[in-house]
Amino acid sequence: MIAALLGFGLTLGLIRFLAPRAERYGLIDHPGAGRKDHTDNTPTVGGLAIVAGLALTALLAQFAGQVHPAFWVGLLMIALTGTADDLFDLQPTIKFAAQIAAALLMSYWGGLILLSLGDLVSDKPLMLGRFAVPLTVFAVIGVVNAINLCDGADGLAGGLVFIAVFWIALMSVVSANSGTLAPSLGLLGCIAAFLAFNLRTRWRSRATIFLGDAGSLSLGFVLAWLTVDAAQSRTPLFAPVTAIWLVAIPISDTIVCMSRRLAKGQNPFRPDRTHLHHILIDLGMPVGGAVALILLIAFALAAAGAAGWALRMPEYVMFYTAMAVFALYIFLVQYGLRRVAAGRATTAGVHKI
Numbered sequence: 052m053i054a055a056l057l058g059f060g061l062t063l064g065l066i067r068f069l070a071p072r073a074e075r076y077g078l079i080d081h082p083g084a085g086r087k088d089h090t091d092n093t094p095t096v097g098g099l100a101i102v103a104g105l106a107l108t109a110l111l112a113q114f115a116g117q118v119h120p121a122f123w124v125g126l127l128m129i130a131l132t133g134t135a136d137d138l139f140d141l142q143p144t145i146k147f148a149a150q151i152a153a154a155l156l157m158s159y160w161g162g163l164i165l166l167s168l169g170d171l172v173s174d175k176p177l178m179l180g181r182f183a184v185p186l187t188v189f190a191v192i193g194v195v196n197a198i199n200l201c202d203g204a205d206g207l208a209g210g211l212v213f214i215a216v217f218w219i220a221l222m223s224v225v226s227a228n229s230g231t232l233a234p235s236l237g238l239l240g241c242i243a244a245f246l247a248f249n250l251r252t253r254w255r256s257r258a259t260i261f262l263g264d265a266g267s268l269s270l271g272f273v274l275a276w277l278t279v280d281a282a283q284s285r286t287p288l289f290a291p292v293t294a295i296w297l298v299a300i301p302i303s304d305t306i307v308c309m310s311r312r313l314a315k316g317q318n319p320f321r322p323d324r325t326h327l328h329h330i331l332i333d334l335g336m337p338v339g340g341a342v343a344l345i346l347l348i349a350f351a352l353a354a355a356g357a358a359g360w361a362l363r364m365p366e367y368v369m370f371y372t373a374m375a376v377f378a379l380y381i382f383l384v385q386y387g388l389r390r391v392a393a394g395r396a397t398t399a400g401v402h403k404i
Contacts, residue, residue, distance in 0.1 A: 098266015
């Protein structure tokens with residue numbers, strides 16, 4: 052637990068140090084632009100504090116050497132790209148290039164490759180063969196952007212990553228897997244310190260610190276590394292299908308939103324209000340309540356995945372159950388969108404009258 056406590060204390064101190072200086076360096080999210088609904092200039096230094104806090108924790112808690120250097124190089128690359136995006140609003144191609152480079156470092160240098168999808172069809176693993184590296188890169192980019200796209204409400208992105216990493220840490224404790232334990236606990240402490248400033252509570256109506264793209268992209272990369280490491284290392288912690296349950300909400304939300312935009316002939320990264328948190332808010336839920344509900348669902352789904360791992364449920368059973376949950380998710384989202392559209396139509400009709 053020293054790693055968790057160090058991560059919390061160091062990240063807390065870094066936030067306190069960086070926040071007053073954020074405006075001087077241009078790391079401020081100004082209100083009123085696009086779909087932003089915050090009313091005050093808010094520092095976007097949460098992600099930088101988490102990354103720096105994790106690195107310092109790894110050094111002081113002496114687990115930096117347990118993690119392959121490719122992780123630190125890739126994380127630095129992603130964090131710097133995210134910071135540049137916060138400052139200069141980079142083109143998507145530049146951000147994708149950095150993500151691809153980090154994923155390739157992870158595969159070729161770090162040796163973390165999705166070699167198998169597990170026993171999804173029969174009692175034999177579904178091997179990826181020549182598609183292993185391309186699908187690893189695709190998976191890493193998918194998780195990175197899923198967390199980035201979920202960063203649209205106070206506490207949501209950080210909370211979703213915290214939940215996934217919590218279950219990875221818990222399974223690491225149960226199985227005595229030291230490869231993922233210390234990094235997971237250190238990261239939990241770092242995220243917890245950030246959420247102390249980012250989550251809405253009864254004492255604070257709005258976040259005082261944002262992740263910024265440096266944070267959401269970095270957290271996505273760390274989560275992708277941990278899940279691939281846990282599922283594909285020489286001594287795997289869990290089956291690949293378990294990872295689906297750990298990141299069920301951000302992945303489902305990203306797939307559904309992007310598919311809807313592509314079906315309309317739009318850019319899949321075009322911002323809109325069709326994400327799950329937007330739907331709940333547009334249906335009348337307060338932001339804090341919507342985030343709490345989503346995090347509760349994410350926790351329950353991750354717990355179901357961990358329970359399947361603990362009970363040694365067949366992987367194909369967990370996979371097809373996950374697909375059934377995904378189908379239910381699509382139905383509920385479509386229902387919510389119809390309710391939102393009906394409410395807007397009624398409001399427009401009243402205004403017209």
